[in-house]
Amino acid sequence: MDKLLEVKGLVKNYITESETLHILKEINFRIKYKEKICITGESGSGKSTLLNLIGGLDKATSGSIIFEDMDIANLEEDELTDFRNKKIGFIFQDHYLLEEFTALENVMIPYLMNDFNKTKGMEKASKILTEIGLKKRINHYPSQLSGGEKQRVAIARAFINNPGLILADEPTGNLDEKNAQSVLELLFDITVKENHSLIIVSHSNQILKLAGKNYHLENGKLNLI
Numbered sequence: 613m614d615k616l617l618e619v620k621g622l623v624k625n626y627i628t629e630s631e632t633l634h635i636l637k638e639i640n641f642r643i644k645y646k647e648k649i650c651i652t653g654e655s656g657s658g659k660s661t662l663l664n665l666i667g668g669l670d671k672a673t674s675g676s677i678i679f680e681d682m683d684i685a686n687l688e689e690d691e692l693t694d695f696r697n698k699k700i701g702f703i704f705q706d707h708y709l710l711e712e713f714t715a716l717e718n719v720m721i722p723y724l725m726n727d728f729n730k731t732k733g734m735e736k737a738s739k740i741l742t743e744i745g746l747k748k749r750i751n752h753y754p755s756q757l758s759g760g761e762k763q764r765v766a767i768a769r770a771f772i773n774n775p776g777l778i779l780a781d782e783p784t785g786n787l788d789e790k791n792a793q794s795v796l797e798l799l800f801d802i803t804v805k806e807n808h809s810l811i812i813v814s815h816s817n818q819i820l821k822l823a824g825k826n827y828h829l830e831n832g833k834l835n836l837i
């Protein structure tokens with residue numbers, strides 16, 4: 613099976629008190645196993661909306677999102693939670709680490725939601741953190757980590773359940789140029805090594821070069837560039 617995800621006729625409207633906003637108008641695209649695609653588009657064009665729909669964080673107005681053989685739109689809430697936890701790794705612009713937990717614990721949490729084996733979770737989390745160069749920081753709390761380090765922890769957390777698809781929404785938007793570059797390289801290296809597919813929203817020229825395909829979102833339509 614070659615195709616991991618197929619988005620068909622995806623529409624998202626937001627209904628506000630005064631108007632209906634047509635944010636996504638019949639989006640169609642596919643992503644294969646191991647494929648990496650980048651999406652650009654102006655602020656407000658609907659990039660986060662699209663990623664949130666694919667990741668099952670929000671419901672589409674119409675259309676379908678078929679992941680492997682499942683239409684995400686038809687999943688019940690508990691099935692959706694399971695899908696997100698096992699199949700999707702999210703990385704956002706803000707790291708969303710839990711401040712009261714260490715780096716190691718933050719990475720372990722999605723694992724424990726799946727398999728409550730603390731020893732195994734700890735081993736896995738510490739292995740990934742070591743691989744991404746944070747061995748000496750595993751017991752640090754988020755407040756004791758730099759911005760780039762926090763984002764690396766967020767990457768480790770996204771990968772711990774070995775999801776098929778990584779969704780990264782401007783993952784380096786809050787980092788300076790040098791840090792952004794090394795975090796992006798790390799994200800790509802680990803995605804390639806683990807054979808994951810990646811959809812990344814980024815304006816980085818480097819990503820445009822690394823991604824297999826680049827799309828631009830404009831006026832509710834996704835165009836290949």
Ligand SMILES: Nc1ncnc2c1ncn2[C@@H]1O[C@H](COP(=O)(O)OP(=O)(O)OP(=O)(O)O)[C@@H](O)[C@H]1O
Binds near residue numbers: 635653654660
């Ligand atoms: N819950 C909501 N209700 C109404 N409008 C919304 C809602 N969420 C988002 N929008 C609108 O939908 C549009 C797309 O938002 P989205 O966050 O997807 O943009 P984006 O492309 O990710 O922008 P940015 O680059 O600034 O992150 C925006 O104009 C936003 O105001």
Ligand SMILES: [Mg+2]
Binds near residue numbers: 659661
């Ligand atoms: Mg956004």
